Amino acid sequence: MQHKVYWIEGDGIGADIWKAAMPVVNAAVKQAYHGTEEIIWQELLAGEKAFAQTGKHLPEETLNALKTAKVAIKGPLATPVGTGIRSLTVTMRQTFDLYACIRPVKWYKGIIASVRHPEKVNMTIFRENTEDVYAGIEFASNTDEARKLIDFLNQNFNKNINAECAIGIKPMTEKGCKRLVRRAIQYAVDNKLPNVTLVHKGNIMKFTEGAFQKWGYEVAKQEFGDATVTEKEVREGADPNGKIIIKDRIADAMFQEALLRPEEYSVIATTNLNGDYLSDALAAQVGGLGMAPGVNMSDNLAIFEATHGTAPTAANKDIANPCSLLLSAAMLLEHIGLEKAGKAIQNAIQNLIDKKTVTQDLAKEIENAESVSCSGFGKLLLAEIEAMEF
Numbered sequence: 532m533q534h535k536v537y538w539i540e541g542d543g544i545g546a547d548i549w550k551a552a553m554p555v556v557n558a559a560v561k562q563a564y565h566g567t568e569e570i571i572w573q574e575l576l577a578g579e580k581a582f583a584q585t586g587k588h589l590p591e592e593t594l595n596a597l598k599t600a601k602v603a604i605k606g607p608l609a610t611p612v613g614t615g616i617r618s619l620t621v622t623m624r625q626t627f628d629l630y631a632c633i634r635p636v637k638w639y640k641g642i643i644a645s646v647r648h649p650e651k652v653n654m655t656i657f658r659e660n661t662e663d664v665y666a667g668i669e670f671a672s673n674t675d676e677a678r679k680l681i682d683f684l685n686q687n688f689n690k691n692i693n694a695e696c697a698i699g700i701k702p703m704t705e706k707g708c709k710r711l712v713r714r715a716i717q718y719a720v721d722n723k724l725p726n727v728t729l730v731h732k733g734n735i736m737k738f739t740e741g742a743f744q745k746w747g748y749e750v751a752k753q754e755f756g757d758a759t760v761t762e763k764e765v766r767e768g769a770d771p772n773g774k775i776i777i778k779d780r781i782a783d784a785m786f787q788e789a790l791l792r793p794e795e796y797s798v799i800a801t802t803n804l805n806g807d808y809l810s811d812a813l814a815a816q817v818g819g820l821g822m823a824p825g826v827n828m829s830d831n832l833a834i835f836e837a838t839h840g841t842a843p844t845a846a847n848k849d850i851a852n853p854c855s856l857l858l859s860a861a862m863l864l865e866h867i868g869l870e871k872a873g874k875a876i877q878n879a880i881q882n883l884i885d886k887k888t889v890t891q892d893l894a895k896e897i898e899n900a901e902s903v904s905c906s907g908f909g910k911l912l913l914a915e916i917e918a919m920e921f
Contacts, residue, residue, distance in 0.1 A: 532567065532568050532569070533569050534571065534572045534602075534867050534869070535573060535601075535895075536570050536571065536572055536573070536602055536603065536604060536863065536867075537572075537574075537596060537597065537603035537604075538553075538573070538574055538577050538603075539574070539575050539576070539577045539593075539603065539605035539606060539608075540574070540578075540580055540765075541555060541578060541605055541606020541608055542575075542578045542579045542580070542607060542609040542843075542846075543609060543840070543843045543846045544607070544843075545608075545837075545846070546857045546879070547756050547845075547846065547847065547848075547849055547850075547851045547854070547905050547906075548851050548852075548853035548903075549838065549853075550909070551853040551908060551912075552573065552853045552856045553713040553823055554913060555853075555857060555876060555879070555912045556643070556782070556857070556864070557874070557911055559864070559868060559872040559875040559876050559879075559916050560814040561658040562921050563871040563875050563919075564803040564869070564871070564921075565677035565921070568872075569691060573596075575597070575603070576590055577593055577605070577608060577623075578618055580594070580617065581895060583915050589623070591708070592663050596816050597817070597832065597834075600834070602715050602833050602834075602863055602866065602867060603833065603835070604834070604856075604859060604860060605835075605836045605837070606836075606837050606840075606856060607836075607837050607839060607840050608841070609841045609843070620663055620827075620836070621667070623827075624660045624665075625666075625667075627829055627832050627834075628661060628662055628737070629661070629828055629832065630661045630710060630711060630828075631659070631710075631827070631828045631829075632656075632657070632658040632659075632660045632709060632806060632810075632824075632825060633656070633657055633826050633827075633847065634655070634656045634813075634814075634815060634823060634824070634825040634838065635654075635655045635656075635824065636652060636654050636656065636810070636814055636823060637653045637654075637817060638650050638653075638816075638817040638818070638825045639817070639818065639880065640881065640884065641881075641887070641897055642817070642893065643818075644898045645815060645843060646790065649818070651793045652789075652793045652817050653793075653797070654789075654793065654797060654799055655718065655799070655812060656771050656801065656806055656810045656813065657711055657718070657798065657801070658717035658802075658805075658806025658807065658809075658810060659703075659711040659802050659803050660711075660803060660827055661912050662703050662802075663701055663703055663739075663802050664701050664803065665803045665804065666700070666701075668700040668704050669697065669698060669700070670697065670698055671697055672695055672696055672697040673695055676698060676891075677696065680698055681693075681694055681698060682835070684695075691783070697860045699734070701739050703739045703740075703742060703743060705742070705746050705800070707745065708742065708743045708746045708802075709746050709749070709750050712727075712729065712746065712750045714753050714828075715727050715750060715799075715800035716758075716775065716777075716800075717753075718824050719775050719798045720755065720758055720775065721730030724775065724797040725753075725775065725776060726775060726776040726777070726778060726797050727776075727777055727778070727799075727800055728777075728778040728796050728799050728800070729743065729744050729747040729748070729757075729777070729778070729779040730779070730781075730782055730785045730800070730802050730805055730806075730809065730854065731744045731782060731801065731802060731805065732778065732802075732805065734778075734781055735789055737801075737831055740782075740805075742800070747776065747777075747779070749781075751777045751838065755775070758774060758775055759774055759775045759776070760774045760776060760777070760779040761776070761777045761778075762776055762777065762874055763791060764854050773779045775907050777921075781866075782809070783839055785799075786808075786812060786831060789813055810838075814838070815820070816895070819892070819896075819897055820839035820852055821839060821855055821892050822855065822856055822893075823839070823858075824838065824858035824859040824862050825837075825859060827861055833863070834865075835859040835862055835863045836884070837859060837909070838859075839853050839855050849904045849905045849906050850891055850904060851890065851905045852889075852891075852893060852905070852908075853905055854880055854893075857876055857880065858876070858877065858880070860876065861876040861877050871921060875919055875921075878914070878915075879915035879916050879919075880912065881910070882911065883911055883915065887899060887901060889903065889908065890902065890905060890908050890913060891902060
């Protein structure tokens with residue numbers, strides 16, 4: 532059976548990590564299924580490569596292809612800070628309503644992490660992807676747009692906002708919050724996980740972040756009542772046996788919890804900006820973004836991605852770590868029903884970590900490790916997979 536997968540090279544180190552990763556993915560599928568399954572790759576242009584060839588950072592051909600696609604995977608795309616083009620990644624999330632950013636975070640044995648017990652970190656973060664401050668509704672200071680909005684708020688809502696402020700709006704809908712939490716709870720049900728934690732800043736932003744908490748509990752009660760119980764109900768004597776415990780935590784407190792008691796949390800459902808911070812912070816506890824996979828999903832399309840940046844200073848030097856892209860590809864393979872191939876990639880990466888033969892960024896985190904190039908690491912992964920029996 533053939534599986535069509537769209538791929539975007541990405542900017543910076545994108546070309547390097549793809550050269551190492553694609554042969555590994557193909558080999559994993561071939562080896563695991565003895566040639567009965569095959570990935571058909573079709574490249575789509577985005578970012579600097581697209582601009583060089585078409586004059587557009589996100590060509591219509593790419594957008595049109597993704598409108599009917601089921602799966603895609605991409606390398607990192609560059610975004611100027613403060614000025615220039617808007618984030619292409621955020622644009623794709625909003626264009627295709629990729630409302631759930633899902634990032635599983637776990638430790639790979641052998642990597643020296645920044646915490647004493649990285650093995651206790653095993654969480655999957657569900658981050659709302661299209662609303663909150665990432666909606667992009669903001670206006671520069673001293674512009675007509677900013678002044679009009681500030682005047683409107685001051686005059687109609689008795690506010691006292693400085694006229695010279697830059698200003699942004701944080702929209703959050705019941706629909707957007709509930710579908711994210713729904714997906715997180717369903718994931719916990721499907722994978723028989725013990726709890727889902729709603730992370731928010733509702734103590735301060737009561738009608739946006741606070742509403743996320745409220746709507747999240749409503750979804751749990753109304754749609755998963757037979758499968759869930761709240762933490763409060765357990766404290767009051769309810770039997771949690773066989774049920775998923777629904778908790779909530781204030782965002783800043785959750786950062787502390789993630790460090791002190793990570794084993795108490797399995798699925799996190801949170802808002803856009805909180806999820807951005809939290810997913811990267813958790814990745815740092817297990818070795819960094821180089822080992823962090825992710826996917827952005829709608830109800831129809833899943834775009835898997837390397838979660839790190841473009842690392843332009845490392846581009847074209849054959850030193851980058853392809854693991855984030857490879858682990859995202861492993862997620863993609865599982866998503867399309869090729870679980871054995873995805874597991875083969877994860878096992879091959881662990882085998883090389885065990886052998887202490889890794890790219891330079893990981894070598895710094897592993898005692899007495901040998902540093903190899905990006906392409907060399909890819910070849911070693913190929914050898915590991917080809918030696919596997921299925």
